[in-house]
Amino acid sequence: MEPQVIEDALCPACGKKTLRTVVVEKELPHFGRAVIMTSKCRSCGYTHTDVIELEDRGHKTDRLDVDAPEKLNYVVVRASSGRLEIPESGLELHPGPFSNGFITTVEGVLDRFEDALRKVIPETEEARKRKEELLEWIKRAKDGKERFTLILEDPRGVSGIIPPGDVPSLRERGESPPPRGQ
Numbered sequence: 001m002e003p004q005v006i007e008d009a010l011c012p013a014c015g016k017k018t019l020r021t022v023v024v025e026k027e028l029p030h031f032g033r034a035v036i037m038t039s040k041c042r043s044c045g046y047t048h049t050d051v052i053e054l055e056d057r058g059h060k061t062d063r064l065d066v067d068a069p070e071k072l073n074y075v076v077v078r079a080s081s082g083r084l085e086i087p088e089s090g091l092e093l094h095p096g097p098f099s100n101g102f103i104t105t106v107e108g109v110l111d112r113f114e115d116a117l118r119k120v121i122p123e124t125e126e127a128r129k130r131k132e133e134l135l136e137w138i139k140r141a142k143d144g145k146e147r148f149t150l151i152l153e154d155p156r157g158v159s160g161i162i163p164p165g166d167v168p169s170l171r172e173r174g175e176s177p178p179p180r181g182q
Helices: 069-074 107-117 124-142
Strands: 004-008 021-027 032-041 046-054 060-064 076-080 083-086 091-093 102-105 148-154 161-162
Touching: 046 102, 060 069, 060 161, 069 107, 076 107, 076 148, 091 124, 102 107, 107 124, 148 161
Parallel strands: none
Antiparallel strands: 004 021, 021 032, 032 046, 060 148, 076 102, 076 161, 083 091, 083 148
């Protein structure tokens, strides 16, 4: 399938007709067929990326023991049906009706948790302390000072954790990487 480009769509963030969306069907290594949709607003910089899996491979759970800084570079492909968990910290990302898939690294997963925590406004002193503890834990984990387990569970079996050497480079295939988005 040739990429489909939608120009000048309405941006959900700023309301201007400056959103560009590219939709392409790809065969993703290790995961099968998927539709990748990336959007970026030329006015406000809003970005959105979604990976829509086209196959159901049955329940699958991947676990990665992040015991060395190099493992922060492992690639995480999370379909919209995938659940992420870091048991040592209590951090979890559950799928919901508006969940988006994404492709990132283990460090990128930590960045997503950090971004989400920074948006939380704690209502109690206990909640404020827990938020600060989690942000400190994430910083140590990103610095390679915390050993942890990343669990990626997907009832459809299309999410996964891949060593960086097993993922063909987008640039090697002449493609542009999707914009980082929520």
